[in-house]
Amino acid sequence: MSEDDEAPRGRRRGSIGARRNPETEAAVLMAAQALLAEKGYAGFSIDEVARRAGAGKPTIYRWWPTKADLFVAVYEQDKAAFVADPHAGDLKSDLIAYTRALWTFWRDSPAGCTFRALVAEAQGSKAALAALRDKFLPERVRTLRNIFARAAVRGEIDAADVEALLELYVGFNWLRMLTDRIADDKAAVDRMARLIAGARGDRKAG
Amino acid sequence: MSEDDEAPRGRRRGSIGARRNPETEAAVLMAAQALLAEKGYAGFSIDEVARRAGAGKPTIYRWWPTKADLFVAVYEQDKAAFVADPHAGDLKSDLIAYTRALWTFWRDSPAGCTFRALVAEAQGSKAALAALRDKFLPERVRTLRNIFARAAVRGEIDAADVEALLELYVGFNWLRMLTDRIADDKAAVDRMARLIAGARGDRKAG
């Protein structure tokens, strides 16, 4: 704050030579994040980001050719706030810890809005869809996969079920987020964790 | 058909007096459906729907004040093509039948595009979110809930787990649809059905 970096009219931020200006990059990401948090996906526009960041539109398009690229970058920047792999010792506790942390992250940081914007964008753009499916999702799912993998090592679940359980659990979280139902519902998280932790794919019913 | 109802310039379809014109309604829904199927969410616009339907924009806004309303109406119209409650006799078979039918429906009718558009819209509009969560989702989930309820009656699953299993399974389907991975993957559907059918929430882990 004291340095007033992202002030629109503070000081002119020109080029620093034939290479990317990190101050501009930071200002744009900051502005995009704030705008998403304030107005959501529908109220988001490159014009407004440029305005707030005190940046030129071509600069934004140069580094983030599509909105999806920008959304991914914004999410990337926030993710430091949520990396936690709980290591609680058993699957159910891990899932509970992870899920509550994730929901809190989505609720209390701008990341939730960013995620929702990315999903929305992916429903209308091939490029965004590819970014979501082939880049964003695999990276975001890594921690959760580790949790399931450790549980399989411990014998809590069948190793062959890891990917399927992953999809189930990720789907659950998406469903909740996309329908805006991620209040801190301890009971729901507990129930779901218990259910997942008790799932077996090899039951007699085959 | 013979009269070329939805043709943009075929015949003038004026007012039929001080009441809603069902031909217009049908033409609008048809046009919206076709446009979504062709261009997807990003390429969808009220202007283009009006153009194709040979309708006035105010007419559209009068009956479907938001895009979400229009998306819901379009989906509603198609759903007749997919109502099937399988009644196969056991949960796993029911799930497999249901899921494959649903994915086929999403893939081969315009309904998949409509669903994706509705979800996207809901990420940027409170009204659309409410429509999605409080109207669309409950209606769409009914058949699946019946499937789980019958399984509980048969003792295949715990009745207390029905809602949670529902969320898990719906989340899985959403995740697949929203990342455009609903090819007819028999193995994946089977595996998931087996896993769900074998889930228990009452395991010792408490």
Add this chain to the structure above:
Amino acid sequence: MSEDDEAPRGRRRGSIGARRNPETEAAVLMAAQALLAEKGYAGFSIDEVARRAGAGKPTIYRWWPTKADLFVAVYEQDKAAFVADPHAGDLKSDLIAYTRALWTFWRDSPAGCTFRALVAEAQGSKAALAALRDKFLPERVRTLRNIFARAAVRGEIDAADVEALLELYVGFNWLRMLTDRIADDKAAVDRMARLIAGARGDRKAG
């Protein structure tokens, strides 16, 4: 003035139904004229016209698809201020009267800027060139042609020379305007009129 029609934020001027709004048209022409007068060709932009007129850009593009169309319309509107066919009785007096009136018109009304803008535009756009050559120029030259035609009837010049004299005299005026030398130089105008009035194409030189 008292009604403050072209005020950007005075009162909203919306549509008046499915037809052109003459208030908007007037506001746009007024704004374009003023902008040309203030900033000249280089400082002219459709964006700024829209801003000043309180009009939408699409509205402007709808009625004047190219800048040339707009320039022509602006000139057209001002021309009422200069229609005078002098009828002084002899060619030289007619030319002097006409030329001084024209230069005054160009100097003291926004028309000079408009004319220059149109010529400039025509150097970079086929459409503008066609408008200038095939529409603007013929209309603008009519009065001058009448002057020469009457002189031919009176026997002051050879009827066969009318078109050529016209080109010479129009060229002279263009040259002066385009190099911004149309101060009220009575001597220059007189000299030129005397020269033209005395020109003969049928001299022995064959």
Add this chain to the structure above:
Amino acid sequence: MSEDDEAPRGRRRGSIGARRNPETEAAVLMAAQALLAEKGYAGFSIDEVARRAGAGKPTIYRWWPTKADLFVAVYEQDKAAFVADPHAGDLKSDLIAYTRALWTFWRDSPAGCTFRALVAEAQGSKAALAALRDKFLPERVRTLRNIFARAAVRGEIDAADVEALLELYVGFNWLRMLTDRIADDKAAVDRMARLIAGARGDRKAG
């Protein structure tokens, strides 16, 4: 040619020390000329010149601070192709020869485009206007003035009319060029030359 001087990607052309690099200058002028010839005034941009010349924009702005400077330099470079003072012996023949040569020059070399660009630029920029009026025009008119001056010496025209006739004739050529009517119209050129050669300013009408 053999060294492929203006090739954008042939070889890097860096600095040759603390002084102007004539290769760069030539490449820029060549590129500007070609671009004007291809795209005309509207399609001309410093960016594109820099691109084609393989030059940096600051280099261009250093040596030709305004577009007008660049246009003038380009025209200057071509003028060698047209210097001819005809010396045919009588005014009419001189004018015919001069005019046909000039029109051919404007039509068949890039000079016509350059001239038109300079005039257009002058309608929007004080600096360009000054360059056109006070530098370009006087230089370009010199040969024609000589033609008229010799005719005056021979007694074909009144010496006092030289400047006025000059303006008339230059104006005619500008008018033709700026409205793109400089096809090789022998009859028109003849007629105009005859008319000019027969003009007298001292006729009784005084």
Add this chain to the structure above:
DNA sequence: TATTAAACGAGACGGTACGTCACGTCTTTGC
């Protein structure tokens, strides 16, 4: 021989304008 100084290419920068599209509202005319 080492240093300085300027010109070079490259290209990023904040801006502005471009011309188009969609938004949601409005008014008129005809059924």
Add this chain to the structure above:
DNA sequence: GCAAAGACGTGACGTACCGTCTCGTTTAATA
């Protein structure tokens, strides 16, 4: 009173150029 028609102001879209800037390199002239 509804419907078609379509104009309206608004504002975002993605692109092109503007003219300025800072870089790191290259070369010639100077010390």
